[in-house]
Amino acid sequence: MASVSTSSCSPFLLLVLCFSLSFQSTHQSHHVISIDSLFPKCSSSKGTKKLIQSPSTVEIHHKHDPCSQPTSSSSEATKSTQQLIQQLLDEDQSRVNKIQSTLSKKKQDPLVIKKATVPVQSGRSLGTGNYVVRVGFGTPKSDLLLVFDTGSDFTWIQCQPCAKSCYDQQDPIFNPSNSKSYTNVTCTSQLCGPKLRSATSATPGCASSTCVYGIQYGDQSFSVGFFGSETITLGQDVFPNFFFGCGQNNQGLFGKSAGLLGLGRNSLSFVSQTAAKYGSVFSYCLPGSSSSTGTLKFGSSPYPPAVKFTPMLSRPDGPSFYFLDLIGISVGGYKLGISGSVFATGGTIIDSGTVITRLPPAAYEALRGAFKKAMAKYPLGKPLSILDTCYDFTGYSTVTIPKIGLFFSPGIEVGVDPSGVLVAASISQVCLAFAANGNPSDVGIYGNKQQVKLDVIYDVGNSKIGFGPGSCS
Structure with a gap:
């Protein structure tokens, strides 16, 4: 297969959330993604579906617009792609550390x-x-x-x-x-x-x-x-x-x-x-690419039949966070044999500001093992910061990746869009976009990378969170 040139891409185009994977399904359990789509060119067109506007709806954009080039005086302009992504992941880990510190009731400085x-x-x-x-x-x-x-x-x-x-x-x-x-x-x-x-x-x-x-x-x-x-x-x-x-x-x-x-x-x-x-109701659809547009909407509306709800939980040690009950993971159409107690020990929150989903160590090990088995024909690449399951796709024009799904109480499955499965630093360093917590008792976090292209509904008054097919791309 022909190798892929990325010379036309600017560093900002390679940021973790700046790519959108073009894909087609080969069968129910896998996606075929184009390597070219990991490194998109800047386009003035947003490439989104026509969004329904209302008085209570505003557009969502990623704060790093890939069409906005850093100025020559910016220190960002001199950083390599890997350095930029390393910085983003380091900042993400800082956020996670503080969330977990808050919920663990540790004395803070x-x-x-x-x-x-x-x-x-x-x-x-x-x-x-x-x-x-x-x-x-x-x-x-x-x-x-x-x-x-x-x-x-x-x-x-x-x-x-x-x-x-x-x-x-x-x-x-x-x-x-x-x-x-x-x-x-x-x-x-x-x-x-x-x-x-x-x-x-x-x-x-x-x-x-x-x-x-x-x-x-x-x-x-x-x-x-x-x-x-x-x-x-x-x-x-x-x-x-x-x-x-x-x-x-x-x-x-x-x-x-x-x-x-x-x-x-x-x-x-x-x-x-x-x-x-x-009525304490809001919803959003996060775009799969930072050159695309999503929506943030406030107020209730008739929900499509495809929307699935899970209970919103409350904990006295984190009354402001949105807790939900993660109970399982599927890879390639098969639910992994992970005990429910693995997820229950630390609990799970959904967070629009954390990028990479954090899982209990045992749950992550099961996910990583199943993912690596499904990807066994591809050569491994170097780890990237907190991401330890990476691949070298040099010489490939397309790759086949397994579908990943997250199960929430009372048993609903929420699929992860293909653009939420991988993070790319370069063609030789493309990584699984999940990470493990350091301790089984640390709170798990359902991050925004795995929420892209979903309609996520927060019905705070009725203590439930819904997931449905996204209205953005």
């Missing part, structure tokens, strides 16, 4: 933020997400690009005058003095206390009678600023008196976004603050 305006105690410290949406802030409205994250509760944006520091963002930085609807929350407000602390895991501060928040994430990104109230607009829906953070000292790996939209279960999350309108 005090949060130290250089140049912070107030001392900030240890935060939830989750890493930042990978997908962005546009939300309007203020009167008149300023549309801002925000990372949305089901593993975070607190919404914040960068604000003028950036008293300490603001990172580079795509949109003009929001100026609250130009908005007729912005107000500061005072230090004496009931919100400036346990409620704010529960959303940020940091004790609020006070500056000139204004409440001050602070939050830090797993990759050491952080935001510190004023706690305020503002009118926000989602699609065509307007919400006055929305509580959020107006950041004056912000640093970290947020891409070109203006901040973060917290979709956790806390009382200050976007989901809770808009519950009167949307």
Whole structure:
């Protein structure tokens, strides 16, 4: 078979979530994927299905647009593809470490933020997400690009005058003095206390009678600023008196976004603050390529018959996380013989901000063994960071990979799209996109890489999560 040239690809095109596998089914248990599709060329067309729009729907984009080339002054421009992916996976592991630390009830070190305006105690410290949406802030409205994250509760944006520091963002930085609807929350407000602390895991501060928040994430990104109230607009829906953070000292790996939209279960999350309108229901379809578009929708609607629901669980040690009951895995059409107790020991959360799904060690070993057996005819490649099952596809134009499915209570199977099975650093280093936890008691995480092209429905009020055929590509 002819070898594949990747010389026309830019480094950003090779990022873990920047490829979409073209495929066809040979039979029920396998996919045939094109090696060319691991290294797509930048295209101005989004290549998505026609998306149904509504007042409560906004488009989802990946925060690393493959058509946006780094400038010559950017340090990213000098990094190799492998270095870029290594960085992404390292950041992903930092997020996972902090999630697991939070849920294991271990004592955390005090949060130290250089140049912070107030001392900030240890935060939830989750890493930042990978997908962005546009939300309007203020009167008149300023549309801002925000990372949305089901593993975070607190919404914040960068604000003028950036008293300490603001990172580079795509949109003009929001100026609250130009908005007729912005107000500061005072230090004496009931919100400036346990409620704010529960959303940020940091004790609020006070500056000139204004409440001050602070939050830090797993990759050491952080935001510190004023706690305020503002009118926000989602699609065509307007919400006055929305509580959020107006950041004056912000640093970290947020891409070109203006901040973060917290979709956790806390009382200050976007989901809770808009519950009167949307009934604590939201859904998304994550695109399989960062050059494609997905949707984030709020509010309930008639669900197609193909949608399968699993119970949403609650745990006192992680009330803001979305727990579900993972009970099994299939490879190539066969369910693996993994005891249910393997998954139950640490439990499992679904998280839009974690990239690679993390499994209990025994479950991962079973998955890896079955996958390697199905892929036995392909030569192995070098491991890549946290990914230890890699292949060298040099000389191949197509490869056949087994289908992978995840089983959730009460027995529903959710398939993993072909673009969620592999991660490619180069043609000689293409890896299984799953990883093992370090300890059987660590919480498992259903990551966004394995959620692509699914409609994922969070019905928080009825404590259930649904999965169906995706409305995006």
